Amino acid sequence: MCALAGVAGHIGPAGTWLPPVRRALFPALDGRGHPRHIALTFDDGPDGRSTPYFLDALDRLAVRATFFVLGRALLDAPGTGRELVARGHEVAVHGWDHRHPLWPTTPPRDLREIRRTVAAVSAVCGVRPRWYRPPYGVLTGGRWAAAHRMGLRPVLWSAWGREWVPGATARGVADRVGRGLRGGGTVLLHDTDRTSGGDSWRVALRALPDLVECCRQQGFTVGPLREHGITVEGARPGGQEQTGPLC
Template sequence: MEDGVDRGRLLAAAVAVVPALAAAAHVVPAGTWLAGPRRAWLPALAGVGTTDHVALTFDDGPDPRSTPAFLSALDELAVRATFFVLGEQVLRHPQLIHDIVRRGHEVAVHGWTHNRPSWPAPAREARQLARAAHAVAEVSGVFPTWYRPPYGILTGDRLLAARRTGLRPVLWTAWGRDWTAHATAECVVASILPDLRGGGTVLLHDTDRHAAPGCWRAALDALPGLVGACRREGLRVGTLGEHGITRPARPAGARVR
């Protein structure tokens, strides 16, 4: 009788532990949002590449109100960048994706929508990320390589979804804090420069859809100063594809134009 009671207690304890383990697997990878530990322990995830290059990246677009201005500014600076786009925006504005690719930039995946993860939902994350990646491939003709989750929150579900989809998660080493209402070109550059190194990845935003209205102008106006600072240090500025980070194996059925 006692053996049966003990086995029952052990089974109940094991069942109680399962939700805690699932929650830990979901939450612990999200700790990579912390920039210092990420750069020190997970340089590839932080976007650390070759030491003479800086990767310039933009999140949250495409946006017909602002993205064209960034494309024009990048043309004037003779710089190519990586745009992390949302799947729902890709379908709404396919011509902008065509323009991004035509001008020599790289299109990457930022998710389907700009959502915050809450409880574990591996099936939903896998479905939505695959949907976003295939939307990019369908519109651009190029299967994407890189994935940056909204808010930089890489949960266990999102990490698993990226692996299944054949995407390489990349966050950043420096950001401009360009999403705030008080952002200016000067403060955006000032936020980036202390963390800017050769091999770094810079995060900016080409839209204000998930930020303070009009803040994209600060990022836009910061580009000449940022690119100039890099060039004065002898650093090239370009896409993640030129950054020397190992690319993932492409999933079956991936198309490249």
């Protein structure tokens, strides 16, 4: 019985992967922040081959973002990691690598890997990360506890581009994000095809200008999670949340 309870406690929180669950019960985990702000985030990098293109594009758009990095990738491309910070972007923790979402993860392994990634970010980038997003968005009890122990706040996303889907186009990615996003939401894209292949990062890169322009036309600012106003308690700040699709 105790063993079953332990398994349930470890796997049960992974149900927050379901958007309706986290939207209703965990608004901060859904990435819901200030109603006039859109948080822009990227996963799976840094990648010395592709991430610099995103940095240049974001400079042209005058936008800063949050990059959820993999520890192994950061050690493979430390110069790119340092460049993220030098250009004013925020670095957050995505884990050591991109393991299968549930197995064979265990709470001790979760703690070791998150701690190792925090140490890599601190050593390479010279900053202490604040946010954690697990691979695949699967937040087990072990990952949740490990993040808390390392002083990280878990944040998933409110809308994503799914640019890795075969046949995805830049216009389709921007439209998908726009349909799923509301004021105060968090966008997930990828600055690398490390875990997907097929040069999918190029689709996300081409979608960026339209996505940012769409947000600005609606009167929203676009920036990193540090400017998003997510409160400790998980409630969004005061103001009226937009109720319709963004684009």
